Amino acid sequence: xxxxxxxxxxxxxxxxxxxxxxxxxxxxxxALYDEVEVRLVARDEVVVEVEGEGAGxxxxxxxxxxxxxxxxxxxxxxxxxxxxxxxxxxxxxHGRGLGSSSAAVVAGIVAARALLADPRxxxxxxxxxxxxxxxxxxxxxxxxxxxxxxxxWTTDAGARAVGLDVDPSxxxxxxxxxxxxxxARARAALPARVAHGDAAFxxxxxxxxxxxxxxRPELLFxxxxxxxxxxxxxxxLGASSELLRALREAGVPATVSGAGPTVLVLxxxxxxxxxxxxxxxxxxxxxxxxxxxxxIDLAGARARRVSRNTGALSSGSSGAAxxxxxxxxxx
Numbered sequence: 013x014x015x016x017x018x019x020x021x022x023x024x025x026x027x028x029x030x031x032x033x034x035x036x037x038x039x040x041x042x043a044l045y046d047e048v049e050v051r052l053v054a055r056d057e058v059v060v061e062v063e064g065e066g067a068g069x070x071x072x073x074x075x076x077x078x079x080x081x082x083x084x085x086x087x088x089x090x091x092x093x094x095x096x097x098x099x100x101x102x103x104x105x106h107g108r109g110l111g112s113s114s115a116a117v118v119a120g121i122v123a124a125r126a127l128l129a130d131p132r133x134x135x136x137x138x139x140x141x142x143x144x145x146x147x148x149x150x151x152x153x154x155x156x157x158x159x160x161x162x163x164x165w166t167t168d169a170g171a172r173a174v175g176l177d178v179d180p181s182x183x184x185x186x187x188x189x190x191x192x193x194x195x196a197r198a199r200a201a202l203p204a205r206v207a208h209g210d211a212a213f214x215x216x217x218x219x220x221x222x223x224x225x226x227x228r229p230e231l232l233f234x235x236x237x238x239x240x241x242x243x244x245x246x247x248x249l250g251a252s253s254e255l256l257r258a259l260r261e262a263g264v265p266a267t268v269s270g271a272g273p274t275v276l277v278l279x280x281x282x283x284x285x286x287x288x289x290x291x292x293x294x295x296x297x298x299x300x301x302x303x304x305x306x307x308i309d310l311a312g313a314r315a316r317r318v319s320r321n322t323g324a325l326s327s328g329s330s331g332a333a334x335x336x337x338x339x340x341x342x343x
Contacts, residue, residue: 013090016129018052019318024119025159025309026104027111028186028276029151032236032267033217038176039162040278041155041309042110042184046102048078048119049318052127053095065102065112076100077113077146081120085142089124089133107192109270114152117143118313122157126315137170144171152270159312161225177226178308183284185277186269187295188302189252198271201245210239229280232265236278242268249273255294262290 026044030036046065058079060072070076074083078100086092100119104112121142125134134142136157143153150164154173164173217237224235237260245268246253252273259266259277264287269276279287295301 013133014129015052015091015127016131017127017317017320020050020123020126020315021318022048022050022119022123022126022313022315024048024115024122024156024313025311026306027114027152027155028109028184028269028274029111030238030241030267030270031161031221031276031278032238032242033214033221033240034151034163035214035238035240036149036151037163037165038218038221039111039151039155039164040178040184040276041159041161041312042186043307043309044103044110044186044304045309046100046104046112046115046119048101048123049099050082050123050127051097053097055095057095059095059097061099063099063101065104065106066100067102069106077116078120078123081117081142081146082124083120084145085121085124085134086127088138088142089128091124091128105188105274107194108188108274109193109195109268109272110186110188110274111152111156111270114143114147114156117146118153118156122313122315126317140164140173141170155312157312159310160308163222176222178310179226179229179280181281182225182229182232182308183277183279184306184308185279185287185291186304186306187252187255187275187277187291188304189250189273190300191250191273193248193271193273195271197248198245201248202241203244206240214238214240225278230282232278232280232283233260233263236265236267238267245272251300258294259287259290262286264290 023045025041027039029039031038060076106112125131144150150171154162154164161176161178162173221235224231249272256275266277295303
């Protein structure tokens, strides 16, 4: 496969998975972005610079998650670039349930796709399949790729996802604590079995949530109620569990974001006054918390070619050149 560019920039949104009852299925893209710049170089070296979240903590070589995802995608396409120079401008908090690892994986896949002479060689279904291969489940990857709200699932044939409508009046607020929580620890808190009644209740609320997101924001409080996973994680969520309880006791549609410990609030017009009252008391100005209102991202991951490939770095003959292009990855 020929390479069509040797310098690309990628932007990927944060995501919040589960949204309460939609465990491992529903997700939402948030307008909080990591940006990655990739240059192919003729030298056999990998140089990764990380700015912002994760700086000084994550790998800066071949083990970097963006590099691994990029290499996997290029291998699948039959392209063999040599060296990489990469700069990661990270804004998405790490270890907080906002999809930072999914964003890194998607960034690597999308960057690789943009470097190819024919990005269609890696179609949208393959992008999701590759991201799921890294993540293990597609609930964060799907909204990171497509933007907006999504429902994702897996079949014997692989991962699938469809977009959901989101009423423009809905506001997303994320309440980010200073402490981190490993996804593995949060999953370990879950029981192997749950009561049939709790499973049925949660399935009904997940179905209601699709309608609440699309057309009936006034139903968001009932629609975000969950009996499948959040109560079992209370012991590892710390102060986030108490904040979640206070918000819901006040009638505010709040959930754990992904595995936590970030708390997500999805508020229609009728919920905003109570949301602001509770947050003014418990979060605003309090040590250990950040309140962010990023909005809902509708574009998903985007890539832009900065410069064309000169031919020296291609695994085949050159000749695929074009003006810098930008575009989203989803269908």
